Each structure stands twice: as C-alpha cells, then as structure tokens.
Amino acid sequence: EVQLVESGGGLVQPGGSLKLSCAASGFTFSGSAMHWVRQASGKGLEWVGRIRSKANSYATAFAASVKGRFTISRDDSKNTAYLQMNSLKTEDTAVYFCTRLGFDAFDIWGQGTMVTVSS
Amino acid sequence: QSALTQPASVSGSPGQSITISCTGTSSDVGGYNYVSWYQQRPGKAPKLMIYDVSNRPSGVSNRFSGSKSGNTASLTISGLQAEDEADYYCSSYTSSYTRVFGGGTKLTVL
Numbered sequence: 001e002v003q004l005v006e007s008g009g010g011l012v013q014p015g016g017s018l019k020l021s022c023a024a025s026g027f028t029f030s031g032s033a034m035h036w037v038r039q040a041s042g043k044g045l046e047w048v049g050r051i052r053s054k055a056n057s058y059a060t061a062f063a064a065s066v067k068g069r070f071t072i073s074r075d076d077s078k079n080t081a082y083l084q085m086n087s088l089k090t091e092d093t094a095v096y097f098c099t100r101l102g103f104d105a106f107d108i109w110g111q112g113t114m115v116t117v118s119s
Numbered sequence: 120q121s122a123l124t125q126p127a128s129v130s131g132s133p134g135q136s137i138t139i140s141c142t143g144t145s146s147d148v149g150g151y152n153y154v155s156w157y158q159q160r161p162g163k164a165p166k167l168m169i170y171d172v173s174n175r176p177s178g179v180s181n182r183f184s185g186s187k188s189g190n191t192a193s194l195t196i197s198g199l200q201a202e203d204e205a206d207y208y209c210s211s212y213t214s215s216y217t218r219v220f221g222g223g224t225k226l227t228v229l
Contacts, residue, residue, distance in 0.1 A: 035218065037165075044122070044223040045157070045165065045208050061217050064120065097164060105155035105170035106210070112164060 002026035002108055004098050009113030012088055020083040020113055022098030027108070030054065030076040033101040036083045038094035039112075046094075050101070051081060066092075088117045123148065123209055123221035130227040136197040139224045141209030142190060147219055149190035153212035156185055156194045159223075160205045168207075169194060196226075204228045 008020040022034065033056070036048040049062035051072040060072050069088075074081045081098055093116050099106040124142040131137040141148065141156075148154055154172045157165035167176055169185035172192060182197045192211070196203055209221040 037220075044206075045159075045210075045220040046122075047210070047218040047220055050218070061215075063217065099165075103167075103170040103174070103176065104153045104212070105167050106157070106165070107167045107170070107176060109164035109166070 004100065004108055004110035006096065006098050006110040006113040009096065009115045011116045011118065013119050014088060014090055014117055016088050016117070017084070017086045018088065018115060019085070020096055020098075020115070022081040022083075022110060024079045024081070024100070027100070029079040034072075034074060034081040035099050035101055035106060036072065036081075037097045037099055037106070038092075038115075039097070040091075040094040043094075048083070048096070085115070088115075090117050093117045120147075120213055120215060120217060120219050123211060123219055125207075125209060125221035125224045127222070128225045128227065130229055131196075131199045132229045133199055133201065135199050136195060137199060137226065138196075139194045139207055139209075139226070141192040141194070141211075141221045143192075143211055143219070144190055146214040147211040148187065148192050148209075150214060151212045152187070154185070154187060154192040155210045156183075156192075157208045157210065158203075158205045159208065165208065199228055201228050 035050040052059045071084045095112040100108040156169040159165040173185040
C-alpha cells in the first residue's frame with residue numbers, strides 16, 4: 001500500500017525545537033522529491049519546503065516564513081524524510097503534512113501531525 | 120511569495136457546473152504549466168484532482184477539468200454532486216524553485 005505516515009508532533013514552547021518524521025512505503029522513496037505542507041486551524045494550505053532526490057543533490061528549498069529556522073533531510077535507507085523545526089513561533093502552530101511530488105504535483109499525502117507552539 | 124488568489128466560496132446546485140479561479144503572476148501560474156488542484160474534506164488530507172493544468176490522475180472523475188489562460192488557472196466541476204462539497208486549493212511551481220498554494224475555495228452544493 002502506498003502511504004506516508006507522519007510522526008513527532010506535539011506541544012512545544014516558543015523558541016523551542018521539534019523534529020517531524022515522514023515514513024514512506026509502497027513506492028520508490030529514494031527517487032522522489034518530498035515536500036512539507038502545513039495548515040493552521042481553519043486556514044489554508046501553506047507550502048513549507050522540500051528536499052529533492054539524491055540524483056538532484058538532495059537540494060532543499062523553503063518558504064520565506066520558515067527559511068533559516070527549518071531544515072529538511074532524508075534517510076533513503078529508512079524511506080524517511082524529516083522536518084527539523086527550530087526557533088519555533090506561535091504562528092508555526094499547524095497540522096504538518098508530508099507529501100510526495102509526482103506528476104509535477106502532490107500525489108501522495110500523509111494524514112498529518114499536529115504541532116502546537118504555546119507557553 | 121504571495122499566495123495565489125482564489126474566491127473564498129462558490130456554490131451551485133446539483134447537476135450544475137461551477138468554476139473556481141486561481142490567479143497568480145507570470146512568476147508562477149503564468150510562467151509554468153505546473154498548476155495543480157486539490158480537494159480537501161474536513162479533517163482529511165488533500166487529494167490531487169488535477170495536475171499540469173489539465174490532467175486528471177487515474178480514479179478522478181472526468182467531471183473535473185482544468186485550464187489556464189495567462190496568469191489565471193481554473194477548475195471546472197460539471198454535473199455537480201453533493202459529494203463534491205469540500206475545500207479546493209490550487210498550487211503552482213514558482214520561479215524561485217518553490218511551490219505556492221492558493222488561499223482555498225469552499226464549495227457548497229445547495
């Protein structure tokens with residue numbers, strides 16, 4: 001079965017850090033670009049960032065709102081992508097989805113993991 | 120990168136057709152044929168409905184179609200059904216090698 005499963009969400013204080021994981025199965029993870037998308041409660045989707053495949057030098061890119069605070073990595077041997085979030089702000093509170101880029105679009109999505117930044 | 124512009128809401132009666140617009144700039148929607156559309160039901164992950172402006176993934180009803188003119192892309196749903204009621208988002212590749220979403224459109228089937 002093709003699926004993505006996020007984990008690692010939770011409650012963190014402002015200024016803190018959190019690392020999310022995205023475990024993939026059922027498709028060739030190593031050849032896929034993986035993206036992170038977030039959604040604050042009652043709000044729209046916001047693209048967070050992406051990591052390309054080894055063939056594309058594991059290149060990363062980020063939205064301006066998280067650049068310099070978030071990093072993305074991957075471990076192809078574990079079929080897992082990661083989102084490291086540092087210097088968290090209350091406005092980072094959201095459900096975080098990982099998604100695969102296929103067909104030049106996001107064709108596989110995880111169920112999301114909730115991140116709450118609050119004191 | 121500013122979000123793409125979508126109407127906040129649209130509505131239609133069963134059997135009718137509706138169109139949702141998605142307006143960007145020449146640096147995103149107008150510059151590339153990498154526009155996609157997603158359906159999201161409450162509490163669920165988004166689902167890909169259209170990719171590369173007008174292509175449907177396997178399993179998506181042919182009642183869904185996409186197009187683009189200049190800096191504006193459009194999603195049309197024909198033969199509206201109650202099950203189509205959901206939020207819809209467009210997305211585009213950008214000249215900054217990033218992706219951007221629209222603000223989302225709530226579709227109500229009357």
